[in-house]
Amino acid sequence: MIDIPAQKPLKQLSVLIIDGQALSHDVIKSALIELGVDQVKSAENAFFALRLCETNHFDMVIVAFDVKSDKDGFNLLEEMKIKGYVTKRTSVIFLSADTSTALVNCVVELQPTDFWVKPLDRLKVERRILHILQIKNKLHKLHYCIDKGEYSTAIYYAERQLQDPALAQYYPQINRLIGECLMHLFEFSEAEAFYKKLAESYDYAWVQTNIVRSLLKQDKTEEGMALADTLLERHDTRFTTYDALAEYYIDKEEYAKGYEVIKKATQLAPRNIERNRKSLTLARLNHDRMGQYQATQNMAKFAKNSIHDSPEFRLNVVRSAIDLAATLGEADANRLLARTDKDIERLEAEFGNAREMKDELSIIRARLCNVRSDKKQAEVIMKAHEDVRVTGSMEANLDKMKAFHELGMWEKSLEILDLLKDQIESDSFIGQVICEYLEQESKERRDIHYSPKELGDMASVHYKNKRYKPAFQLLKQAMQLSPANVNLAISQLKVLAILAEEVGLDEEQSTSMAECRELLRSQPLNPSQQTRYNEYIERIDKVKAA
Known part of the structure; x- marks a missing residue:
């Protein structure tokens, strides 16, 4: 049994208000002074709050969303x-004065002890603080053990506390901690039985979702999925x-199902x-260039001013924009690339003097x-980056690999991929x-040696010259790289209607026709796309009926 220090008395508690x-x-x-807590420090912004945390330990932290x-x-x-x-x-x-669902969901993930909506009332604040401190005092041993990773010991103390009728009001919090410990210990069968027993008394969201989690961890898929379907109907x-x-x-x-759910x-x-x-990584694996672009935008937006902030996030937005542009029609691609040009100019102005950043931006320019379609200028740029050493970030190396491949330097491209595969640790999700x-890319x-846009252009040339089978094969390759591209699917149906x-x-x-048909049924089409889709399907069906 580990040695657990005593909980501090109210007078000795240290509080930080931000x-x-x-x-x-x-x-x-x-409110705190009225309760007898006088060790209170204040900060009006994050910088001073973090400075205070470097030299002080705080037992309670009260933090507002809208700090200055x-x-x-x-x-x-x-x-x-x-x-x-x-x-x-x-x-x-x-x-927070903001109680939007998106913000509340994000805050809940950080598991604060309580969430208060502004404006504040002093008497309510006093009552809530007293209630929180009472709970923390009663659960001190459990929290200490969990902080130290002593989950079995935490369960021991929790089960003893559940036998004390005087602690009845704290039973939900104690039970929640027991469940967390069982999941940490990979005791999924015990966790399932534990949460199901709790569900007889409580209908808390965490009880229900942890039943699902414990069932799925044991591959009890049918029961877990049935309960999950029910819980997806509940807002909480x-x-x-x-x-x-x-x-x-x-x-x-x-990964395809995981990607849809994680989105x-x-x-x-x-x-x-x-x-x-995770969404970015799965988007790439599922050839979803738009999803990849949106994930990098989210990361750049929400990492700003956070502990995660880095120019790499902004570089990744540019990289994913180029990947997306290679799958779009000319007008849409040009609009996206015009925004990308401005993003690059801002990056060059801020970080262009740093050697590593300069090299990465140069490859982006290529x-x-x-x-x-300015291959000559791309070749000029890439002459300064001909080595295939793997240095810097994964994204920078993937970008260089793509630049080589797009120039037809396929051996160099594959060599970088092989080097990257040797460096990845596969024991984490990412x-x-x-x-x-990387296996898929290799x-x-x-x-396939060309981008979806290049393959589509080549198919168009074959189509105009009435070489329909080569046009079909090129469009099929383009669809392999961009399987959710509506325009490629419609173009393929057009060719297949003539072949039929x-x-x-x-x-x-026939298999490709069925795949295109399924995709286009599931996607919103504009009037022009819908008209063309209907025409090509009608022509194919007419041949099949004859």
């Missing part, structure tokens, strides 16, 4: 948790259920950088030339999916 509004400080301070200037309260609280200034034993209260359980499903699909390497979770709580990182992605770049009328469709062509 808020840009003086009125909030006054209300909270007066630098970071918002969400980013600040996340950084304080990462740096260890806030632990399970710390009472954390989040303040939808978000956490999506997370449980995403975790399950990813564990099972069902929904990200829409409900868009600030989580790690979830956006890729821009490629997507604009590593596991990136390994899968295969596709050996088999002239010679009939073989098995490969």
Whole structure:
């Protein structure tokens, strides 16, 4: 049994208030003084709050979302948790006048002790603080053990406390901690039985979603999915259920399903950088260039002024924009690339003197030339980057690999991919999916030497010259690289309609026709696209009926 220090008396507690509004400080301070807590420090912004945390330990942190200037309260609280200034034993209260679903979902992920809506009332503040401190005092041993990773010991103390009728009002919090410990110990069967027993008395969202999680961890898929379907209908359980499903699909390497679910979770709580990182990785694996672009935009937006902030996020927006532009029609691509030019100019103005950044921006410039069909200028730029050493970030190396491939330097491209595969640790989610992605890239770049846009242009030339079979094969390759591209699917149906009328469709062509049909049924089409789709399907069906 570990040695657990005694909980501090009320008089010795240290509190930090972080808020840009003086009125909030006054209300909270007066409530704390009334309770006998006089060790209170204040900060009006994140910079001073972090400075105070470097030299002080705080038992309670009260942080507002709308702190002044630098970071918002969400980013600040996340950084304080990462740096260890806030632990399970710390009472954390989040303040906000904004109660939008997206913000509340994001804050809930950080697991504050309480969430207060502004404006504050002193008497209510006093009652809530007293209630929180009473709970923290009763659960001190449990929180200490969990902070130290002593989950079995935490369960021991929790089970003893559940036998004390005087602690009945704290039973929900104690039970929640027991469940967390069982999941940490991978005792999924015990966790399932535990949560199901709780469900007889409580209908809390965390009870229900953890039943799903424990069932799926044991591969009790039918029961777990049936309960998940029910919980997705509930507002209070939808978000956490999506997370449980995403975790399950990813564990099972069902990446397409995992991606669809994680996108929904990200829409409900868009600030989580790690979830956006997973979304980006899965988007690449599923050839979703638009999803890739949106994930990088989210990461750049929500990492700003946070502990995660880095120019790499902004570079990744530019890289994903170039990937997306290579799949778009000329007008849409030009609009996107015009915005990308401005992003690059800003990056060059801010960071262009740094050697590594200068090299990465240079390769981005080469890729821009490629997507604009200026191969000569791209070749001139890439002459300064001909070595295939793997240095810098994964994204920078992937960008260089793409630049080589787009110039027809396929051996260099594949050599970089092989070097990258040797460096990835596959024992994490990101590593596991990136390994899968690199394998996919290696295969596709050996088999397919052009971008979707280039393949579409080449197919158009064959079509105009009535070479329909080569046009079909090129469009099929383009669809392999961009499987959700509506315009490519319609173009392929157009070719298949002619082939059906002239010679009939073989098995490969019939399969492609069915895939295009399924995709276009599931996508919103504009009037022109819908008219063309209807025409080509009618022509194909007429041949089949004859």
